[in-house]
Amino acid sequence: MKKIAVMTSGGDAPGMNAAIRAVVRYAVRNDIEVVGIQRGYAGLLDEDFIKMNFASVGGIMEKGGTILRSSRCPEFVRKETRKEAAAILSKHGIEGLVVIGGEGSLHGAMFLEEEQKVPVVGIPGTIDNDIAMTDMSIGVDTCLNTVVDAIQKLKDTASSHERAFIVEVMGRSSGYIATVAGLVTGAEAIVIPEIPVNYEALGNKILKERERGKINCIVVVAEGAASAYTVARHLEHRIGYETRITILGHIQRGGSPTAFDRLLASRMGVAAVEYLKRGQSFVMTALQGGKIVPVRFDEVLKQKKSLNMELVELTALLS
Amino acid sequence: MKKIAVMTSGGDAPGMNAAIRAVVRYAVRNDIEVVGIQRGYAGLLDEDFIKMNFASVGGIMEKGGTILRSSRCPEFVRKETRKEAAAILSKHGIEGLVVIGGEGSLHGAMFLEEEQKVPVVGIPGTIDNDIAMTDMSIGVDTCLNTVVDAIQKLKDTASSHERAFIVEVMGRSSGYIATVAGLVTGAEAIVIPEIPVNYEALGNKILKERERGKINCIVVVAEGAASAYTVARHLEHRIGYETRITILGHIQRGGSPTAFDRLLASRMGVAAVEYLKRGQSFVMTALQGGKIVPVRFDEVLKQKKSLNMELVELTALLS
Amino acid sequence: MKKIAVMTSGGDAPGMNAAIRAVVRYAVRNDIEVVGIQRGYAGLLDEDFIKMNFASVGGIMEKGGTILRSSRCPEFVRKETRKEAAAILSKHGIEGLVVIGGEGSLHGAMFLEEEQKVPVVGIPGTIDNDIAMTDMSIGVDTCLNTVVDAIQKLKDTASSHERAFIVEVMGRSSGYIATVAGLVTGAEAIVIPEIPVNYEALGNKILKERERGKINCIVVVAEGAASAYTVARHLEHRIGYETRITILGHIQRGGSPTAFDRLLASRMGVAAVEYLKRGQSFVMTALQGGKIVPVRFDEVLKQKKSLNMELVELTALLS
Amino acid sequence: MKKIAVMTSGGDAPGMNAAIRAVVRYAVRNDIEVVGIQRGYAGLLDEDFIKMNFASVGGIMEKGGTILRSSRCPEFVRKETRKEAAAILSKHGIEGLVVIGGEGSLHGAMFLEEEQKVPVVGIPGTIDNDIAMTDMSIGVDTCLNTVVDAIQKLKDTASSHERAFIVEVMGRSSGYIATVAGLVTGAEAIVIPEIPVNYEALGNKILKERERGKINCIVVVAEGAASAYTVARHLEHRIGYETRITILGHIQRGGSPTAFDRLLASRMGVAAVEYLKRGQSFVMTALQGGKIVPVRFDEVLKQKKSLNMELVELTALLS
Structure with missing residues (x-):
């Protein structure tokens, strides 16, 4: 050669x-x-x-x-x-x-x-x-750390307010990033392509967590499962308080x-x-x-x- | 006291x-x-x-x-x-x-x-x-650095593709964050509440930059001026290539x-x-x-x- | 249980x-x-x-x-x-x-x-x-990223001057961190407990790299092999230009x-x-x-x- | 022109x-x-x-x-x-x-x-x-943030042990970086060129803090005032527990x-x-x-x- x-x-x-x-x-x-x-x-x-x-x-x-x-x-x-x-x-x-x-x-x-x-x-x-x-x-590892850093920043503010945060991350056909990022940041729920989303159950879970005394609520959504806006629309009337959206987009592809x-x-x-x-x-x-x-x-x-x-x-x- | x-x-x-x-x-x-x-x-x-x-x-x-x-x-x-x-x-x-x-x-x-x-x-x-x-x-200073870090990550990937990136940042009535973040990351354009947006001119500017040889294109939008989606819709048919959206949301309020x-x-x-x-x-x-x-x-x-x-x-x- | x-x-x-x-x-x-x-x-x-x-x-x-x-x-x-x-x-x-x-x-x-x-x-x-x-x-993974970030910062300044930088990292009996950190930052040399250090050869390597046109020079030293000061003392008269020391110490144990x-x-x-x-x-x-x-x-x-x-x-x- | x-x-x-x-x-x-x-x-x-x-x-x-x-x-x-x-x-x-x-x-x-x-x-x-x-x-601002990040990492581990950490930072004739970094990280003490160091008083201060229940102890030293090693030597026998050294060196000049x-x-x-x-x-x-x-x-x-x-x-x- x-x-x-x-x-x-x-x-x-x-x-x-x-x-x-x-x-x-x-x-x-x-x-x-x-x-x-x-x-x-x-x-x-x-x-x-x-x-x-x-x-x-x-x-x-x-x-x-x-x-x-x-x-x-x-x-x-x-x-x-x-x-x-x-x-x-x-x-x-x-x-x-x-x-x-x-x-x-x-x-x-x-x-x-x-x-x-x-x-x-x-x-x-x-x-x-x-x-x-x-x-x-x-x-994958860099992307995960970028997502984790972003969610961690959300948690700072999430615990200062009464709101639910919906974070849309990459993953057209795979929920890997959403799942691991959710796991290692202690997110309240994940929405991934591998599992059909049940908004009723999701809303109930969030309400239940809140009754337990949790003041922050973060839902990580893989783009392949739903858009952050769709999740927000389905949740807001069920949980009775406001949601805020973050769409990380291509910053997940960047970074050293x-x-x-x-x-x-x-x-x-x-x-x-x-x-x-x-x-x-x-x-x-x-x-x-x-x-x-x-x-x-x-x-x-x-x-x-x-x-x-x-x-x-x-x-x-x-x- | x-x-x-x-x-x-x-x-x-x-x-x-x-x-x-x-x-x-x-x-x-x-x-x-x-x-x-x-x-x-x-x-x-x-x-x-x-x-x-x-x-x-x-x-x-x-x-x-x-x-x-x-x-x-x-x-x-x-x-x-x-x-x-x-x-x-x-x-x-x-x-x-x-x-x-x-x-x-x-x-x-x-x-x-x-x-x-x-x-x-x-x-x-x-x-x-x-x-x-x-x-x-x-x-303000922490928020700016969070936005700058995010845009910097976008620039990595932006220079690898032929796309325009629209980043929506905070600023309901003030374009301060969008302006300074745009300035210190070398973004191609900013859209702020203080200046009425002219999509025709914006599209032309981007096309012109591209003729000059620039391969990346980042537009920073203050939420008070327009949503990233609106800007994207107005730009896509004018510039003739795809746009990608990032909405930083409340991660701008967090961080050490x-x-x-x-x-x-x-x-x-x-x-x-x-x-x-x-x-x-x-x-x-x-x-x-x-x-x-x-x-x-x-x-x-x-x-x-x-x-x-x-x-x-x-x-x-x-x- | x-x-x-x-x-x-x-x-x-x-x-x-x-x-x-x-x-x-x-x-x-x-x-x-x-x-x-x-x-x-x-x-x-x-x-x-x-x-x-x-x-x-x-x-x-x-x-x-x-x-x-x-x-x-x-x-x-x-x-x-x-x-x-x-x-x-x-x-x-x-x-x-x-x-x-x-x-x-x-x-x-x-x-x-x-x-x-x-x-x-x-x-x-x-x-x-x-x-x-x-x-x-x-x-281990967090520690490595901390070390890599630090060395990356050194590289910025290293390429602005004519100096050798000696970085002492953790590793009492193992050269793992020094080795991987050196590898993934492109350090010019590593000094680890697993391999007896030959200062003559190390000096020659650095001089040779410099002849090839490299303007920065970073040596990563595991604490178990030598102290940064010892390495500096042995190198300075051999390579004929100044060295600068960084000892990361316990910051390697910290961080999110x-x-x-x-x-x-x-x-x-x-x-x-x-x-x-x-x-x-x-x-x-x-x-x-x-x-x-x-x-x-x-x-x-x-x-x-x-x-x-x-x-x-x-x-x-x-x- | x-x-x-x-x-x-x-x-x-x-x-x-x-x-x-x-x-x-x-x-x-x-x-x-x-x-x-x-x-x-x-x-x-x-x-x-x-x-x-x-x-x-x-x-x-x-x-x-x-x-x-x-x-x-x-x-x-x-x-x-x-x-x-x-x-x-x-x-x-x-x-x-x-x-x-x-x-x-x-x-x-x-x-x-x-x-x-x-x-x-x-x-x-x-x-x-x-x-x-x-x-x-x-x-200056970048340098300060680099120093603050490093000290923050030390604080993680400092609160896990019973030790004093001495951090040497830049500042040949000025204690600005040591002072501000010490202030914004809550360091227990600073040693700067502007004020002659009194090791007796410094040792007593640290002992007193400890009696108050503080478990971590960080001393920030400007290179122009003393070396971290000198400070450590003077402190160890006075406070009766071990010290650990960090010398940040030229990483303070680097970074985005x-x-x-x-x-x-x-x-x-x-x-x-x-x-x-x-x-x-x-x-x-x-x-x-x-x-x-x-x-x-x-x-x-x-x-x-x-x-x-x-x-x-x-x-x-x-x-």
Whole structure:
């Protein structure tokens, strides 16, 4: 392997830069040339490439976002497009590709190798924690801490007033962030896509907590389950006092990555190059029991990471 | 002066606890007894009082919110209610009152002294920075830093995608927070109550910035000017790409107070007791040119703090 | 099991409060009474006990330190003392004990059960990450993030001057924190107890980096390997420019726990009570591959967690 | 004025980048060309210049340190050297200079104009807050918040043990940071250059606090008054329990600047260019009563900013 390329694709996640840095530096240490592809698959098709070396990834590890930028590229679902992509990579003498991104991006990676025979290694980067077979994806830990900090600020003010606070967090199909954030901040309730919401029960729970003497009330809602406004509308007349809304939005994708995400990304970046170097591809780097291991694309992508329901129970038990 | 009371009223603001601590400890050092009134004017009417001493305010300075809690008390606009409040204070032997809060709370304080002859000193505590005659109110600095941190996180991700981000911040009648937060984060535009919004011009500005090569776009909106959703709806078809919403809500009222707010609150708390001790009341503690000075309630409350328009210009000039 | 006790012992670690909260609340949910023992084994011997209920652990999860306080209790190495402790527990009708702490504290716990037949479950809480058989101990993640934030601040200024910065971090017998912190901040070098320091080689490495064009230089030193002053003295004349010292000290034990530590602590607290409830003791709760499992005291304590040397290599490869 | 230069000099301070950004952008808006001088006066003499434009200061406001880097340049005390500097500036057609730095740097600036007739405007940037005639210098607010965060973490653990913590902070000739940080964290004592330390009295104070029931004890020491180790040595045998040391060092110079520092720096940067544009020089931008005003170099530099002793009293009164 003489030359590889690296890209970030899909929604960005904190820690992606640490992964890019590790890919580039470990490759350079192994005398492999690295090309950075800007703006994901879209940039691949536009040949938006930059040469990367040891120095070009200096001082990026601590930055949120991705220096290679990212984009969504719907046309990559077409086989024709992927064929073109493979031709471009081949033209540039690129023998292997590292794709850092979420489920959609890894699907693109899988097809690129399966059909076009481009050796690809994937790195799971998404704040949603919805990728199977890896204990954690890059960005989840930072995102969680951002959400926890925000809710903690709400609790300061929540205990000064008589109000319910509804916080909408990310999680289109997964309630992981809402559940863990709710659990570790002692939120009064969570609303997640995995469990149909029962507003009657929710309202009663809140009223009951209040009778017990609780003066603050925080409900964490995953965007995939309902909007904060919908929850507020359903609750207000049931609980008889005002609600206030916070929608964190994309601040959940930003921020300097935590130590955990930087470490995970560094280890996965090194592993990705190591796999390519020894001729192993069609795999994603995964964290399993503290170790980084390769897992096959087709195995990862045929399943959905399901939420550990014990966490949901804990949230109810401990708050 | 043998016995005074202290309360927090209206919307809470970070630093209120530091003010309570300073009031209590400075009073105790001067052999003045202190009663804490819980839940503002509502708690006054309910005689929801607690005795406070040196130890009861230990470890509270760093906490957001207010340990005395707060509430809105609409019935306090009635003279009858204020008469009742004065009678309660008198019954408890309370000779002076310190009210920490925003404009509405200070109005209540003014009438309480004017009509009922209760000696009151006010301390300006509100994140809105809309109280006249003081350079800053307690809570503004912390709130600003919370907003700036959030927008900074957005900028990480903003520069990874092609999107416009609309951030709604507090400020019902004042654009101070939106303006300064926009200025110090280099936001592309601000929407504030002081200036009628022109969506056509706003859209054009964003398009022009983009032609100049800017890849991120952040618009900071004060809640008093428009909702983030309204701004988004007006912009999307004009700029031709997607927008994303963040509504910070009450997280802006929380958080451990900054060094500035703790210092300001400590100095104002001490000054308030000092004024009462020397027989000066019907005043608010104010920060003017680095010094804490007393300003008369009637002078403060007859005016509105207007936004320094140079800050608005700076935002446009430097971004 | 009708009544249990919980204590924190040894050096405190962020997240201990989340563990206490989980122990108390999960016990209460299972109709088990909980006694809080203050100041660890010393408090046990003094019968410094408080009754705990659902409300008494409200709002503590986010706090650093431990509300039960902690202490070192050297006399607990004596069998006589442990016999006394068992008698006290028995007198109070306490049928099981949860001990949250580091290696020394868990040794005490082991002997208490082995000799005195008190059912004990341990929870690993220490920032050193030196407890075997568990992937992580409570407090490590928070500590790492504190160190990383501090070093990141140094990097700002380091790149503005021509100086070397020596940062001394915790780790009496383990270089884990120094290694990971060095790795995820791109520090130029680490000095850890696991590897004898060679100042000649260290000086040469720094000089070489500088020739490559690096303008900042940060060396992270574990307290168990050398003091920052010693490292500085050895380096200054070798590298020919000034060094500056930072000693983080006990700020590494403080701070609001991260999401990770709160989650880990909550899960371990629940597991500890669950084990006692079902008659399982003489075990420590351990994190293995994402699951909480019981591991026997004698197995945990006969080994030492050794540092993953791959991390040390990564630090050198990527910086 | 067609062309000006900007530099940062001496110890760096958070917010310097915001000042550079404002200088460059406001100059560009006024059709004035800007040259960035790297590494302060040393870089001036080496003609280490870079052309700056609107884009070259994008995304720097939030960064600690200074993108122009800084250095100390002892030879600038010589008149010959300053003559050379003036010749270089003239050769490059630079008609005005903005110097961002502390007292030493402003002295250089003053002589450069006085003797060599180079129009210079100074901007006070130093974390020490020791520059006269301005309420605040750039960097002080960020530094204070960094110190406060660190001490707050110590307090978590301090209240878990029986120990005294000695924290050494910056302040060679000024106790401002130690005093305010001590005041707003409720530290038990401060040791500052302005007041000769009496270890006997300090020890007694700590013992007395302890008798009152305080379990934590934090002493904040300005580096200019004593080293943390000296204080520890003097205290330990007097108070009879252990001390622990934290030396924050240069982390106090780093970190993303606070909203306050960014705003102050932005306003001062704009003012500096405005002064040069209208032919006003030999002045420093100063914050007085919320306004930015020009003050003459000779007036500023003939005095020393003295510490407000009321703050010292407050620290004692309220803790």
